[in-house]
Amino acid sequence: MRALTLVADRQLELADVPPPPAPGPGEVQVRIKAVGLNHLDLWGFRGMAFAKRKMPLVVGAEAAGEIAATGAGVTALKAGDPVVMYGALTCGTCRACREGRDNLCEAVGGIMGFHVDGFARDLVNMPARLVVPVPAGITMRDAACAPIAFGTVQHMLFDNARLQPDETVLVHAGGSGIGTVAIKMAKAIGCTVITTVGSDEKAEKAKALGADHVINYRKDRFETITRKLTNKKGVDVVFEHVGGEGFNGSLLVLKRGGRLVTCGSTAGPTVQINLMQLFQQQYRIFGSFGCTIRNIRESLAKMADGMLPVIDTEVPLAEFERGLARLEGRQVFGKVIVTF
Known part of the structure; x- marks a missing residue:
């Protein structure tokens, strides 16, 4: 499958990589359809990571897609469902996570596309608890703006x-x-x-x-x-x-x-x-940093009621870097979306 990887500071490479294994218990596999670009992506592209990370690193911190497969024990989601994903690997067990304050997780595993492999790839496995269904009628392009923007x-x-x-x-x-x-x-x-x-x-x-x-x-x-x-x-x-x-x-x-x-x-x-x-x-x-999963659900509800994001530009995956350049040059009015 395709994966857009950061191989060095300011150096991206669209690579062919092995697909992920079948999702394990409590996991889902998502086929990515759209990625939203943010200043977080720019910081990572420039090498401004606030923690050690290994390269090559798959980029992309905000995305929408469709369920491709589900692992054992996952009943709330099924193949074909449109979804968005939370942008950090929270533990799910600390007090903050249990109280729904996901962005204050005490043992977060990293931000997707920044510390750990992100969403700019055809397929990704995620814990089902970090995946949020997208209401009917919302396009993948618009849904991709829910998790961060x-x-x-x-x-x-x-x-x-x-x-x-x-x-x-x-x-x-x-x-x-x-x-x-x-x-x-x-x-x-x-x-x-x-x-x-x-x-x-x-x-x-x-x-x-x-x-x-x-x-x-x-x-x-x-x-x-x-x-x-x-x-x-x-x-x-x-x-x-x-x-x-x-x-x-x-x-x-x-x-x-x-x-x-x-x-x-x-x-x-x-x-x-x-x-x-x-x-x-x-x-x-x-x-304020990021949001909670509840905030993502609230955001999707607002989209379903007609409050849609302003889209500045859409670029294909191979032109991800062009989208970053537009963001870096402060030319944008709204969001830059990468389509698959």
Whole structure:
């Protein structure tokens, strides 16, 4: 079968490899149909792994497919069922896993496509407990955005930031995969959405998506515009995944008692915070990573109700690297999908 492998930093190879064995007890075998690209894939491609890993490594952290075979004891899934897979090998037995807090697993075996072999291959065996059925009517292309793009936003906005109807939220990088989802999810519950983008073209697309106010951060300071838009009161929530120099600006535009939730640092992982500002304004800062399996189910339910991802580009498996280049060049508005 085909497998897209990282053989060295920034060096991918589409290889012929032996197929996996028949699924064991409690396992399923999935035929991959679509892979969603994320900045996590870029970090792995650049060699930015935060743990030791062995190469060659099959890439791909987010995917959808169909059940090809089931192992003994698996009754909830059958051949032909459309599914998505959780993107980390959680233990399933620690307290966090038992409580449904999968992304806080105390003995995680690694992130797929980053620490351990990922989904960019024709067939993969997975524990059935890490596989989620896809409701009828959702395409494989769209479903492939549920485990990370939709699930991450669901966890950030609703589990962590506790976003409420009629609140005002600032969504950074509104043209990114998760930024477009955040705009949609916030608007769906009646929030006022302010978003930042890097070009006038993206600004028009963000407005069409439903954003109430769009700031081209290459032309204007988002801090100034956001404070004007809120009559200097600030926003209730900042959806942050950029980091770098803009992080303190994000704190500046929060109202007293406001919440900032962050899951990324594409502009830089190190910031300095004024602690007096933090405690005097009673800000709440949430770090958020990945999502739970429940979040994936919630995301698929939203897709089934008509909230679909914004797809920027589709590329075949052999052109995976072209998709990464588009993501790395910040050209995207929405998600890049790799099709099989």
